[in-house]
């Protein structure tokens with residue numbers, strides 16, 4: 001539709017695209033564009049899950065596209081690291097500088113001293129292709145994506161292989177809905193209306209979360225375990241199912257293996273013993289287990305809140321086991337809604353043999369970035385850090401080490417981003433990236449069965465380039481074959497979308513009702529059975545005691561204002577620590593007071609809010625804050641350890657333990 005308004009030269013267009021940001025919903029968008037500029041964003045047609053409304057953040061996305069923080073040209077550092085002082089440079093000059101430093105690092109320490117911290121979880125689907133290909137060919141270290149979903153994802157793959165997730169739309173058919181470690185009201189906004197629809201038809205809702213979230217407030221049952229103890233809660237529910245004869249023996253026999261070993265582990269946690277560890281009353285554990293066995297069909301939403309601690313792998317595996325033990329599969333409205341990323345038919349194509357490196361390059365766990373940057377003995381050291389589509393100075397654990405590492409004079413840092421993030425301020429060279437409104441690509445989804453086209457709907461802002469264009473330009477500096485590094489979206493998409501020549505509009509990948517687990521989709525092992533034991537790294541789920549050096553568990557949950565740190569440059573969450581009334585009273589601090597929150601790693605000062613929705617012993621500071629939101633320049637992540645979870649080396653944000661006290665006067 002083209003509507004001419006006012007002056008004849010300024011056309012207002014309404015165009016359809018999709019949102020690729022790191023959120024399960026992946027909304028279809030209808031955008032209003034005036035003279036090549038984005039002026040409005042609203043819900044659009046295509047994704048049946050998201051029809052009707054979009055979140056408040058993305059409604060204001062135009063503000064971010066033209067934010068004062070937007071990087072408009074390549075920038076070369078002129079001031080001290082971290083000061084954010086730069087001069088503008090041409091792309092050619094900036095990339096010559098980058099290429100020279102890559103060659104220098106390779107000559108002095110070997111190619112593995114180059115570390116590409118390329119994440120791009122909020123970028124369109126194909127935007128890591130050519131930078132990955134470039135660094136692979138160069139022989140750089142590989143950075144494993146462990147900061148989010150690695151633990152949860154590996155638990156799933158160990159138990160179910162490539163079995164597809166339940167469809168969120170099918171929750172309307174459930175009689176019992178279990179929302180475990182997920183906060184959909186904030187992080188998956190199109191799911192709660194479907195839960196409400198099921199409730200209106202008589203479904204009951206159980207929420208497992210240390211906080212009384214909005215979903216928990218409306219739930220029929222709210223179990224509030226201490227953070228990091230879900231494995232104990234789930235095993236205790238399993239032990240009760242076993243003791244009370246409520247295990248669905250037929251289902252377990254036919255569709256699982258390893259149940260005996262699993263139940264042996266569970267029997268160690270009778271509800272009474274579990275209560276003292278997880279803080280959920282034994283009667284509630286028994287009640288929840290009996291309700292699960294009695295209500296059919298039951299539908300589980302297992303989120304990422306329970307993975308972010310040392311017992312995360314065990315927690316996810318034990319939670320996934322509950323519907324298996326009770327046979328809650330095979331009919332519409334049953335199953336587990338986890339990640340849908342396995343459903344998208346995308347491929348990055350066969351790797352060029354010239355890009356394969358032997359021996360395997362060094363692997364770097366992203367959660368250990370700060371420690372590695374600060375490690376003077378590391379061999380080879382990190383000489384060049386290339387950051388794309390991530391903001392580790394704000395998002396990563398052990399924040400003081402990340403900042404100290406980024407401030408190293410002998411480190412050369414390149415950051416390719418849309419805005420001058422906390423990380424980009426430390427860059428030697430900062431490069432301007434396009435937003436998804438400025439490039440053609442596709443949006444894949446981890447929470448909806450749809451693949452959507454994201455056409456270029458506005459003019460490029462400044463001299464921004466896509467990630468693939470940057471990968472291509474770097475390849476050219478190294479004389480790599482141009483045909484392997486063609487950034488043209490038609491070429492990239494023709495090779496990527498496996499069944500044809502790229503996506504067109506929005507493509508449904510599965511109809512609602514077509515992904516019923518153990519009916520339409522099965523574990524992809526030869527036996528087609530789910531595995532309950534013999535899982536990599538953990539064997540059977542087990543509990544590792546938590547750190548009790550400091551008394552309060554610090555959670556940093558998703559906030560409605562941001563996607564991770566995106567949007568916080570102009571509309572961040574309130575930088576406050578929320579505390580249960582009893583914990584506040586026992587420390588002599590009142591609502592609105594400035595407090596110190598500290599542990600052995602760091603101390604930060606911020607305003608305290610009393611919050612009765614938190615259980616005693618649990619405090620929160622929102623994730624996503626920019627460092628400048630707090631006077632000391634440090635966020636919750638300064639208090640977060642860089643230890644790893646029990647599976648896949650995942651982050652343990654919620655293992656942070658702190659104490660809180662009035663500000664020193």
Ligand SMILES: Nc1nc2c(c(=O)[nH]1)N[C@H]1C(S)=C(S)[C@@H](COP(=O)(O)OP(=O)(O)OC[C@H]3O[C@@H](n4cnc5c(=O)[nH]c(N)nc54)[C@H](O)[C@@H]3O)O[C@H]1N2
Nearest residue numbers: 181182183187208227228303304305557558560562563564
């Ligand atoms: N608005 C908004 N939406 C987002 C994001 C955002 O930043 N903002 N981020 C996106 C991203 S990257 C992700 S990964 C997803 C995350 O989506 P979710 O998994 O829903 O998000 P979280 O806020 O990490 O955690 C969910 C809940 O887990 C609880 N929790 C914390 N520790 C534990 C525990 O030990 N056990 C249990 N049972 N619960 C626990 C928290 O209190 C929280 O309510 O959301 C995506 N959507």
Ligand SMILES: Nc1nc2c(c(=O)[nH]1)N[C@H]1C(S)=C(S)[C@@H](COP(=O)(O)OP(=O)(O)OC[C@H]3O[C@@H](n4cnc5c(=O)[nH]c(N)nc54)[C@H](O)[C@@H]3O)O[C@H]1N2
Nearest residue numbers: 122123148389390391395416417433556564565566623653
């Ligand atoms: N304390 C605490 N910290 C956490 C968590 C927590 O629970 N607690 N959760 C974590 C989770 S779930 C996650 S997923 C991580 C995420 O951590 P990060 O990956 O650091 O996420 P963002 O802060 O959103 O940074 C993404 C950056 O990518 C840029 N970007 C977006 N699209 C493109 C693109 O197409 N090209 C380029 N070049 N850049 C682009 C954005 O502008 C943004 O600056 O953070 C984690 N941090």
Ligand SMILES: [Mo]
Nearest residue numbers: 022147148149
């Ligand atoms: Mo995430």
